[in-house]
Amino acid sequence: MGDNSSWVGGEVKQIDDRMISVQLLVMMFLCINFLLILTFFKKKSFYTIARYILFAVTLLSDSFLLLTSNTLYLLAHFNVTIQVWLCINITMVVLLYSMVTPVTLTAMTLERYVAICMPLRHAELCSQRIHVHCILIIHGLSSLPCIAFFSSFFALASLSLYKQHRICSPQMYILHRWQDHIWSTVQQFYFLIMVIIIAFCYVQIMKVAKTASADNKKSTWKGLRTVILHGFQLLLCLIQLWIPFIESYVFEINFSLFINVRFFNYVMFYLTPRCLSPLIYGLRDDNFFHALKKYAFLDVYKRNILQETQ
Known part of the structure; x- marks a missing residue:
């Protein structure tokens, strides 16, 4: 018993250290996102440019996801149970905005493709009127996997389950193995479509880059590098969709390994893609x-000057 207690105590201390480092990373990314969102809303000319509007959507999506996923991380870390109905609301936000970011990245890649490969139609296809429709379409497409995921749960769960107190995690909604298959099928479909779009845009921009004139070559290659970064960021976001399945499998093998895998997944596939958007x-x-x-x-500097003069 003494050996087990010391082992558990050492594990808890290790988790506490990790929890503190995660909180610092989350606060840092949220502060960076806040500055970038503030910059977007300060300059009105950004409101009419498609890539900046989609960038703002990504920043807001990442911020919502960081807040809600970090809430779940803290609840799980301290073994805090909440009622299932409240957990459903939090998890819905997490699942929705975990999809909004990759779908928006795909839309941003398409915007770069239109700007570089179809410059004469860029103003028409990326007009201000279409921006609103595009944002609605992004959220509509992103909500479909969430609807598919929860529809099966609502159909199977009893009314008494919603009042129970449990540790909130996506795994608790899997009541039967076939629900895993539905979720996996939807994710694989989205993964395939996004990969095809990214690959198509990359190939087309590459063709334009090779034949571009000296004046346009610099901007074209910069657009190509942007698509590559989007592809890497999208890959991390899509791997993130597989995390619940990986963690469920590891949990059945070894709990200590599960703790390590969960921490790695959260930092690598939740936090890392969110720091690439500002970059x-x-x-x-x-x-x-x-x-x-x-x-x-400049606003921060002015505020500090005013405080010093007062």
């Missing part, structure tokens, strides 16, 4: 980076 458009994009320096950092 792709927040720092690499000259217009947005200059606006970030002008509005965000």
